[in-house]
Amino acid sequence: MQLQFLGAADTVTGSRHFVEFGGARLLLDCGLFQGFKTHRERNWAPPPEVLRDLDAVLLSHAHLDHCGWLPVLVKHGFRGPVYASAATCALAEVLLLDSAHLQEEDARRANRGGWSRHRPARPLYTAADVKRTLALMQPLAPGRSRSVAGVQLQLVPAGHLLGASSLRLSRGDQTLVLSGDLGRDDDLLMPPPQAPGAADVLLVESTYGNRCHPQEDVQARLGEIIRSTVRRGGSVLLPSFAVGRAQALLLVLQRLRAAGEIAADMPIYLDSPMARTATRLYQQHARLLRISAREAAGLVDEVTLIETPQESQALQRSRWPKVVISASGMATGGRVLGHLKAMLPNPRHHIVFPGFQVAGTRGAALVGGAREVKMFGEYIAVKAEVSHLEGFSGHADAEGLMAWLRAFPKPPSQTFVVHGEPAAADALRCRIQDELGWAVRVPAQGECWSA
Ligand SMILES: [Zn+2]
Numbered sequence: 001m002q003l004q005f006l007g008a009a010d011t012v013t014g015s016r017h018f019v020e021f022g023g024a025r026l027l028l029d030c031g032l033f034q035g036f037k038t039h040r041e042r043n044w045a046p047p048p049e050v051l052r053d054l055d056a057v058l059l060s061h062a063h064l065d066h067c068g069w070l071p072v073l074v075k076h077g078f079r080g081p082v083y084a085s086a087a088t089c090a091l092a093e094v095l096l097l098d099s100a101h102l103q104e105e106d107a108r109r110a111n112r113g114g115w116s117r118h119r120p121a122r123p124l125y126t127a128a129d130v131k132r133t134l135a136l137m138q139p140l141a142p143g144r145s146r147s148v149a150g151v152q153l154q155l156v157p158a159g160h161l162l163g164a165s166s167l168r169l170s171r172g173d174q175t176l177v178l179s180g181d182l183g184r185d186d187d188l189l190m191p192p193p194q195a196p197g198a199a200d201v202l203l204v205e206s207t208y209g210n211r212c213h214p215q216e217d218v219q220a221r222l223g224e225i226i227r228s229t230v231r232r233g234g235s236v237l238l239p240s241f242a243v244g245r246a247q248a249l250l251l252v253l254q255r256l257r258a259a260g261e262i263a264a265d266m267p268i269y270l271d272s273p274m275a276r277t278a279t280r281l282y283q284q285h286a287r288l289l290r291i292s293a294r295e296a297a298g299l300v301d302e303v304t305l306i307e308t309p310q311e312s313q314a315l316q317r318s319r320w321p322k323v324v325i326s327a328s329g330m331a332t333g334g335r336v337l338g339h340l341k342a343m344l345p346n347p348r349h350h351i352v353f354p355g356f357q358v359a360g361t362r363g364a365a366l367v368g369g370a371r372e373v374k375m376f377g378e379y380i381a382v383k384a385e386v387s388h389l390e391g392f393s394g395h396a397d398a399e400g401l402m403a404w405l406r407a408f409p410k411p412p413s414q415t416f417v418v419h420g421e422p423a424a425a426d427a428l429r430c431r432i433q434d435e436l437g438w439a440v441r442v443p444a445q446g447e448c449w450s451a
Pocket residue numbers: 061063160161181
């Protein structure tokens with residue numbers, strides 16, 4: 001078995017792991033780098049030599065840092081199958097098309113504003129590249145095993161996001177497991193991650209490797225924020241990932257209403273056509289969720305769905321207190337930027353980030369206390385209140401990761417800690433070494449390993 005760590009090695013994004021396993025050449029996840037510019041620039045490098053003649057790509061889940069680079073691979077000639085769960089295939093369509101759309105939009109805007117270093121600015125890929133990519137996707141049923149170039153592949157539900165799975169690959173008596181992103185035991189929507197059985201080689205994520213989620217009641221906290229903001233005549237903006245987080249927020253807002261903790265007629269807007277589509281997919285796949293069919297069906301009851309950009313702009317101008325959910329979740333693009341531009345300079349409003357913020361993003365700057373942020377080529381003063389509700393995280397925290405690891409029936413011969421900022425990855429490595437006594441290391445970007 002040979003491994004090469006092509007991403008998510010020194011950072012939390014760009015998940016890409018090449019494995020050659022008894023002759024089969026596979027890429028596990030094919031994610032975009034996000035966050036710092038030096039990381040994002042890696043997206044523009046052509047696929048390395050080792051990715052030529054791949055037999056297949058296997059995806060753990062549909063977040064862009066796990067599947068968002070697939071269209072680049074396809075642009076460079078990859079025509080093999082891409083295996084993932086059915087829900088991941090459905091969500092990947094939504095996320096990849098949106099990613100292409102945002103990149104085309106950014107390139108157009110940069111060309112108009114003339115602030116790109118590249119003339120003309122080009123998108124990394126287009127909707128046409130994404131359509132070619134989607135045609136390669138083949139859904140796999142979770143739990144069932146299937147042979148991919150002589151390797152038995154099995155998807156093990158990982159919580160975290162609709163369709164998210166750990167990847168279990170076996171050949172002969174050797175097994176490799178990639179955790180993918182692991183969810184938490186007390187997620188609002190997803191059941192806890194399942195144990196994948198024994199592994200010889202394990203790649204485990206470490207997003208929250210050095211942190212534990214605060215014991216906060218997110219519903220009570222969000223209720224309090226909404227009530228106090230509305231009292232001073234302000235509105236609450238929830239920059240949210242359109243997939244997963246937006247549905248959890250809708251669920252909590254419906255529960256707050258049902259409990260009388262916010263007014264039944266409090267206007268709630270979902271300003272993200274992608275979140276609307278994703279909500280429909282969550283409703284279609286409701287049997288994979290931990291909430292009742294009734295709650296799943298009621299997620300957008302009495303929620304105003306904003307469709308057009310014109311409606312979004314009108315909503316930005318409206319002075320009535322309201323709650324707005326809009327994407328993207330780390331304020332790196334999308335309609336949320338227009339709302340931020342309108343709301344940040346006004347101290348009456350409250351911006352609540354309900355999820356992990358990758359270092360280098362506007363979201364991370366804002367929760368870190370930035371007094372101004374740059375968007376659309378200009379600096380916007382930050383006067384609004386900014387909060388971070390980490391309790392909405394879709395990731396297992398350090399204790400959750402350790403609990404998942406303790407469920408392995410025997411120590412893997414080699415464990416690699418991936419998908420974390422350096423401090424988080426190293427903290428998890430120390431705990432695995434000290435508390436479990438396993439052979440463990442944090443691989444470097446581009447590092448090769450063979451057994
Ligand atoms: Zn994820």
